[in-house]
Amino acid sequence: MRQNISEGGYPMSKSRIKILIAKPGLDGHDRGAKVIARGLKEAGMEVVYTGLRQTPEQIVRAVIQEDVDVLGLSILSGAHNQIFPEIIDKLKNEGREDLLILAGGIIPDDVKKSLEELGIDAIFSPGTPIKKIVKFIEDNS
């Protein structure tokens, strides 16, 4: 297990949750991604943000390198149907299907079910309070 060191340098009793916020695809709308990254940080989680235009390969590599517990995908361009399955496939190949995977952005209701069947654990629509996301992560990771 990853050694977690608190800011004071002492090992923490409960391991701190680490999350990767990723922007797959080409869209530049990262207000939501950044606001959530900051909110999760303030809730005590360790957050890494990938920046824009990440390929599925880059995201999966970051998941492994950063050894995160949670992956948050933000997409507003409508390319989720193409990109999410690719990411999940690659995670499975790396044996990281244990990861808690969250998605946010403009994702129509009728595709939510199919994405959830695919392995996305939760999809948060615009307007979701950060505390709801925090609670979901804490309850499920």
Added chain:
Amino acid sequence: MGENDYNSELKNWKNNKYQKTVDNYGERKDKFKSDSDLTIDPLYNPEDMKDIDYINKVNFPGEYPFTRGVYPTMYRSRLWTMRQYAGFGTAKESNKRFRYLLGQGQTGLSVAFDLPTQIAYDSDHELSRGEVGKVGVAIDTLADMEVLFDKIPLDKVSTSMTINAPAAVLLAMYIVVAEKQGVKPGQLAGTIQNDILKEYVARGTYIFPPEPSLRLITDIFDYCSKKMPRWNTISISGYHIREAGSNAIQELAFTIADGIEYVKAAVDIGLDVDEFAPRLSFFFNSQMNILEEIAKFRAARRLWAETMEKRFKAQKEKSKMLRFHTQTAGSALTAQQAENNIIRVTLQALAAVLGGTQSLHTNSFDEALGLPTEDSVKIALRTQQIIAHESGVADTIDPLAGSYYIESLTDKFVEKAKEYLDKIDELGGMAKAIEAGYIQREIQESAYQTQKKIEGRERVVVGVNKFVEEENNKNELLKVDPEVEKNQRKRLDAIKNTRNNDIIIKKLDLVKKAAINGDNLMEPIIDAVREYATLGEITDVLREVFGEYEAKYI
């Protein structure tokens, strides 16, 4: 009534009437604040306007500093241009939507390009997978542009294109399509967004580093000032800065600061300010706080006029006029109880009209859920038509002028925006301020504070944090057929196989030479697109010479 009477009456009202009522009944909030965090007084009075000299700061419409509007007659002569941003899937489908909108009484076109086009990857590029035709129309070559504008007379419509980093290439394609219709560049009216600075801080479709990007922009200024006198060479955009989370004052200040940077870049390469400045245009957001938005629009005109006159010594009146497009705020749309968005859009559109916009896009109510349908787009357009023809607000110019609140708020906006401009000057201008991460930090901080206010219900969003309902979304959404991507690739393949590839190599080489030598890039790019060189091919040549921008995250 003398001044003394006024003062004693005011004091009397404040201390007795007002305060006593507050003491007895209280007020809804401890503090009343605007979206930009300005404190809002209970009442605005004549003394709030006493420092506002009418001729210097407000003046008549069409007169410097244009606070009341850039034209002497405004909407009494001609209504604003109703310009709905549209485009999805293939050029053929988008052409059909354009002709539908023109048939419904829309008066100008506005092209949405897909993300691969905006970042200049061809549809067959690795990174384009899943994105082709999604948020706009896919354009790879001139052939797509020919289909996009099929049977649309380019000498009669004005066309706005939301394209930034590769704006020169798309403009070149438009010029050649027009040429094939027998229309000369000088007859073309429209706008390219061409505003790279806000891409680095808010919108994300950058390609090159700032310096070569600014050079591409000044090449366009130079070319258009000679050949395309009716073309708006840039649309300096606060819209996306606001969507990224800034408040209204920041939107105003950062947009004007971007404008200053572009004018400076053009003047630095030796262009005469009065040659290109009349064709600069602006693009603002219209959010929910109507009164603050109106003040922002009025303040923007005054601040730009003052900037052009004092900082850049512009002589021509037109160089000092801030003409702008407005779009209602996408970020104000809610996925919850989506029909309520129709009302939000109406209020935002009303603010834009009362603020004197030159053109307007009204969002469709279903855009927080997905791409808008033909029906929802029609409601959005009808909203503008109802404001224009039924509400009466377009019948007198700048009807809110003289309101104690609006005038003092307009003045406040100019003052607050100037504080930002001073700070940005200290940092060495907008490009430097962006490089230092200052602008990004300011925007992100505001975005986060807004989120906290919404979550703490300090800011009410109906249906989201108050008056919430359980609901199932049954709205019909427009879907882009996954076949679009496949077909677009086939189409591109076919073009690559039928064009003269030897000529392409030569034409691309001329683009490269111009890029290296610092010659104006417009002519070589026009020559290359005419032979069906792809957007990706032309941009790759420039990527080679200019390099690519790498964002830092703060």
